[in-house]
Amino acid sequence: MILLPCPYCGPRNASEFRYVGEVSERPDPNETGVEEWRAYLYARNNPAGWTTETWFHSAGCRQHLVAERHTMTNEVRTSRLPEAQLRGVNEEQATGGNVAVDGGGATY
Amino acid sequence: MRAIKSVLRAATSSVGPDRNGSKKGHKPYRYSAFSLLRHGFSQADWPRAWRKHDLKSSYDVVVVGGGVHGLATAYYLAKNHGIANVAVLDKGYIGSGGSGRNTAIIRSNYLTPEGIRFYDRSVKLYESLSADLNYNTMFAQRGHLTLAHNDSSLRTMRWRAEVNKLEGVDSEVIGPDEIKKLVPFMDTSEEVRYPILGALYHPPGGIIRHDAVVWGYARGADAQGVHIHQNAEVTGIDVADLRVEGVKTSQGDIATRVVVNCTAGWSTLISQMAGVRMPISTFPLQAAVTEPVRPFLDPVIVSGTLHVYVSQTDRGELVFGASVDPFTSYSMRGSLEFTEGLAGHVLELMPSLARMRLLRQWAGLCDMTPDFSPIMGVTPVAGFLVDVGWGTYGFKAGPVSGETMAELIATGKTPELIAPFGLDRFESGDLMGEKGAAAVGH
Numbered sequence: 259m260i261l262l263p264c265p266y267c268g269p270r271n272a273s274e275f276r277y278v279g280e281v282s283e284r285p286d287p288n289e290t291g292v293e294e295w296r297a298y299l300y301a302r303n304n305p306a307g308w309t310t311e312t313w314f315h316s317a318g319c320r321q322h323l324v325a326e327r328h329t330m331t332n333e334v335r336t337s338r339l340p341e342a343q344l345r346g347v348n349e350e351q352a353t354g355g356n357v358a359v360d361g362g363g364a365t366y
Numbered sequence: 367m368r369a370i371k372s373v374l375r376a377a378t379s380s381v382g383p384d385r386n387g388s389k390k391g392h393k394p395y396r397y398s399a400f401s402l403l404r405h406g407f408s409q410a411d412w413p414r415a416w417r418k419h420d421l422k423s424s425y426d427v428v429v430v431g432g433g434v435h436g437l438a439t440a441y442y443l444a445k446n447h448g449i450a451n452v453a454v455l456d457k458g459y460i461g462s463g464g465s466g467r468n469t470a471i472i473r474s475n476y477l478t479p480e481g482i483r484f485y486d487r488s489v490k491l492y493e494s495l496s497a498d499l500n501y502n503t504m505f506a507q508r509g510h511l512t513l514a515h516n517d518s519s520l521r522t523m524r525w526r527a528e529v530n531k532l533e534g535v536d537s538e539v540i541g542p543d544e545i546k547k548l549v550p551f552m553d554t555s556e557e558v559r560y561p562i563l564g565a566l567y568h569p570p571g572g573i574i575r576h577d578a579v580v581w582g583y584a585r586g587a588d589a590q591g592v593h594i595h596q597n598a599e600v601t602g603i604d605v606a607d608l609r610v611e612g613v614k615t616s617q618g619d620i621a622t623r624v625v626v627n628c629t630a631g632w633s634t635l636i637s638q639m640a641g642v643r644m645p646i647s648t649f650p651l652q653a654a655v656t657e658p659v660r661p662f663l664d665p666v667i668v669s670g671t672l673h674v675y676v677s678q679t680d681r682g683e684l685v686f687g688a689s690v691d692p693f694t695s696y697s698m699r700g701s702l703e704f705t706e707g708l709a710g711h712v713l714e715l716m717p718s719l720a721r722m723r724l725l726r727q728w729a730g731l732c733d734m735t736p737d738f739s740p741i742m743g744v745t746p747v748a749g750f751l752v753d754v755g756w757g758t759y760g761f762k763a764g765p766v767s768g769e770t771m772a773e774l775i776a777t778g779k780t781p782e783l784i785a786p787f788g789l790d791r792f793e794s795g796d797l798m799g800e801k802g803a804a805a806v807g808h
Contacts, residue, residue, distance in 0.1 A: 272692075273703055276692070277692055277693035277694070279647070292793075296795065297643070299792075300645035300736055300792045301644065301645050301792075302644070302646060302647050303643075304634040304644070304648055304694065305635075306632075329695050329697070330696050330697060332695055332697050332699075
């Protein structure tokens with residue numbers, strides 16, 4: 259079991275959350291070539307070490323959060339609200355459009 | 367690559383490809399009850415199945431990853447194309463990754479025609495593998511049942527069955543009565559939480575002894591001159607002007623023009639050493655095994671809705687697998703959530719197993735791609751080939767992957783069977799959606 263520190267709810271079991279994915283900067287779709295856009299869509303760093311990722315507290319406050327986790331040990335060191343959300347822009351932009359669809363349970 | 371090709375051309379003309387395994391003439395078995403007795407009485411040391419070599423400073427081909435994919439690639443390179451100056455590197459021992467951690471299920475009832483053709487070739491190769499390798503891999507084609515608990519699953523099963531039949535693969539949707547005949551212990555009543563409405567029945571599917579497949583390929587490759595290097599971790603790949611020049615390992619440097627990435631779990635990291643980014647996320651997948659009991663379960667049972675699959679090994683243990691863990695990780699630690707969830711789901715299917723005890727659980731790493739199909743073939747770096755992104759379906763594709771990757775290396779042309787699985791599909795957007803048949807729960 260790993261504990262994720264939710265900025266609203268405090269430390270909670272990871273099973274309450276839905277994993278959304280690596281945080282990556284979304285390029286402006288109006289000014290991006292196909293190659294760069296597809297790389298944004300599909301390519302992943304998938305590091306064996308510290309990674310910054312978005313989670314969705316689906317069984318809690320139903321807010322997105324950004325956490326730093328070590329993928330070898332699953333240690334979580336920080337969590338915060340998505341940056342853009344802190345700046346007051348809407349959630350879709352805050353999470354790079356990568357918003358969890360709540361279907362209940364794991365994806366696969 | 368050009369140098370290799372010329373080497374090959376000379377070699378292939380004299381060797382000649384023999385694709386379908388050797389069915390001509392019966393080879394004497396190297397391992398038999400008689401030799402077991404003889405060795406038992408004489409107390410002599412068993413001969414090594416594959417040798418240990420010093421790392422050479424150059425090889426024609428370096429295969430990264432000593433699992434079924436890497437060893438099969440090396441085996442078919444030597445056997446079909448006469449390229450034996452090959453090194454297979456593994457950072458641990460051979461078969462210590464996905465090849466020794468999977469649940470050993472073989473099937474070809476996929477969803478896309480391209481996927482079905484590919485996996486069916488693999489089933490065909492598995493059928494003749496014991497004879498080909500002269501090594502008993504214990505392939506038991508006991509049938510494979512994918513249960514449907516709701517209308518949408520049943521529709522996907524029907525879809526899969528029709529595409530399977532078009533491709534000549536034995537596959538049919540059957541009802542609860544027939545399921546009950548095949549698996550009397552299964553609860554096919556309507557009183558359960560998720561009643562079984564039907565199943566996709568795939569008679570050629572089954573289970574195999576996965577270690578034997580790895581060892582058989584290792585012995586076969588070694589006998590033809592391939593060098594297997596264990597405890598040789600790749601620490602870097604030398605690339606100049608988008609061409610591979612060599613590999614750095616913990617045992618020394620190797621000059622080579624061709625590197626094949628046959629790793630699972632670490633495929634993103636190995637590809638990044640060559641400067642190639644991959645559309646892969648690594649998820650752990652857990653499995654568990656019970657104490658052995660008398661044989662009672664013949665086919666392999668899979669339930670997508672309940673996220674579980676069950677088969678009984680020849681030793682009588684029940685092997686359980688489930689969905690991949692809900693978040694990416696390189697950690698291979700088991701979790702209590704998995705065990706609890708698994709037990710609940712298994713008991714829903716077969717309540718009579720309630721008193722059985724789990725012996726152990728383990729995890730392996732699955733490189734998931736966005737479309738649930740593998741990534742095979744060339745990359746933007748000349749000489750750097752990939753056979754990765756095998757998610758939860760890599761073991762069953764081992765032989766055909768080895769055969770086609772060997773052909774690609776030898777001829778320089780991508781075989782038609784793997785053309786749909788190229789890395790370039792993510793640039794063109796021409797994805798191969800296999801989620802409906804490859805994912806356990808969907």
